[in-house]
Amino acid sequence: MEPLGPRQTSSGRHESAEERADRRWNELLQEVRVTQTGVQILFGFLLTVVFTPRFATLSQADKNIYVTTVLLGAATTGALIGPVTLHRLVTGHRIKPETVTWASRLTVAGIVLLLVTMTSALLLILRVAMHNSAVPWAVAGLVGWFLLCWFALPTWARHRYPLRE
Secondary structure, three states, rough: OOOOOOOOOOOOOOOOOOHHHHHHHHHHHHHHHHHHHHHHHHHHHHHHHHOOHHHHHHHHHHHHHHHHHHHHHHHHHHHHHHHHHHHHHHHHOOOOHHHHHHHHHHHHHHHHHHHHHHHHHHHHHHHHHHHHOOHHHHHHHHHHHHHHHHHHHHHHHHHHHOOOO
């Protein structure tokens, strides 16, 4: 039998539902670790802004954007910590495949919230830094980039390379 080429696949992994759930859980944890680190840094920074002297000089619109950004950051943090809490509270109930499914959904929700949080943070920072009409265009360009990297490319890959059984 010849070895498989780079685009070929075997008939799949020979793993039980529990082994598959364990593997998927470990993969999910690695993904959550990456996003959690960025969210924690962003959220920590956001929490300190209100205590700087410059905050008092912001316009009401900028303060509203700030409050919205902090609330979105908190929601993002909750969604990305949710899978860990879910796993911890249902451990031993023998529902690992279901736990992985729900944890994956929470992670996707957290990524969507992260997109909105970063959009809001960029809007605030660029409004304060640039004070001009280019801000919405710069933010829109970056949001487009995030959408391409985070959603369009994976969607394209799923369509281009369908699930192989």
